[in-house]
Amino acid sequence: MDNTLTATHLHLKVGARQLIEDVSLTLTCGERVALIGPNGAGKSTLLRLLTGYLPTASGECSLAGRALSQWSPAALSRHRAVMLQHTQPGFDWPVEAIVAMGRAPWGQKGERDIVQQVLALTGCDALRGRRYTTLSGGEQQRVQLARSLAQLWRDDAPEGWLFLDEPTSALDLYHQQQLLRLLKRLTQKGKLHVCAVLHDLNLAALWADRILLLHNGKLVAQGAPGAVIQRAVIAKWYGADVLVGEHPGGDAPQVFLSA
Template identity: 60%
Template sequence: MIDTLHAENLTYTRGSRKLIDDLNVTLYPGEMVALIGPNGAGKSTLLRLLTGFLPADSGECRLGQQALTEWDRAKLAQRRAVMRQQNVMTFSQPAEDVVAMGRAPWPSLHSASIVQQVMAMTGCDELAKRDYRQLSGGEQQRVQLARVLSQLWQDDAPQGWLFLDEPTSALDLYWQQQTLRLLHKLTRQPRLSVCAVVHDLNLASLWADRILLLHQGKLVAQGTPQEVMTEDVLTRWYQADVQVTRNEENGRPHIQLRQ
């Protein structure tokens, strides 16, 4: 049986505010999913619930046939990896050592060669010896991507569940394109699933197989980019005056703000 990651009736409250409200979602292997929604919609909170970093007030997340809370932490680390928005380091560390941290769940495997392979794949090999703290925000983001890919690396490819919180926020246009191309290519093999919080709707439209649109902690729309990214849906939930056209090459929606 191919594993899925399924969340059922998730609720999470902080203070008097319900950040996630009775939410149900299923993620499948071999797909690239974009979490979108206005500020405060609950995207990052949902990501933390789906990865087991936050305990839900009610409801349950299951990976395969087992609740995340029942997984051995070391085994779970071999199956899912998480790249957060902020990854601050307070001491000097070469970039290649940061990437190598991703191999912690696999102490007996050939970590050095895997680190080199993943750094080359993500364009980080030229950063290998540089102090991570001295890198630009975009360079640090690329190193963190290499770290989480190395964490899931098995049998010459990443396998499992990769969760990314705004993975392109600090990248220039070239590296946005290269990063999303790489992730999309890796998910074409049904051994990796990517779920990413994405603020740029056009990037989400171009690369995601499926869109999950959140608003005030609820999943208000889901489906292909063509199904979700319509003028009516985006205007309703973002409260912005947008124009949606179709890309002639691929049929994907293209979103513009009206003047």
């Protein structure tokens, strides 16, 4: 199945505020896309539109050639999963049950082997019996990733679009690396496609094939990391005074704040 996701001329206005203005984009299968931009740029709002959590007032989003509005909620949930910026499940369940919730769109109970596999992949094995509300912020974030992967699991790996809103914001250095390596490994199989909002430009440059930069609801720059992570681009859209160099271990640009 061609899981290409397209958005054409998306607009969203709330009251007098234009939150999203004429955004068109195509997310191609197998891609790792980072969505960046300053606070309030509209990244979380755009993610909600792209995933069907917010209806489009104007413009259209489609997945595999079909408008999101024409998908049944269960079918859509089997093809795309979303990890939101702020997730509070509202009940105090054990971690294993939270992850198993990801299987709801498949109409099956249990599937313990899938739950075990995603817990292992995300380094959550030791958390399995803990109550979710007693976990640290970073632990909760890893469990939410496990739930999203469980939602997309087919046969022996996740398939479809995974949208992540700041998935590394609460993670320590080791777990940031583990998460990005895991997503790289899974996308290289060609069946999982990931679009992640990232504030850490250096992580975005190391990890993404393509970076989209949003500012005031508009897509103002996009391309390979080297085309977007440039001193003038960052200064213009973030207002930050930075230096941009090369990662010593590869060809990714890296950003340094000027003192």
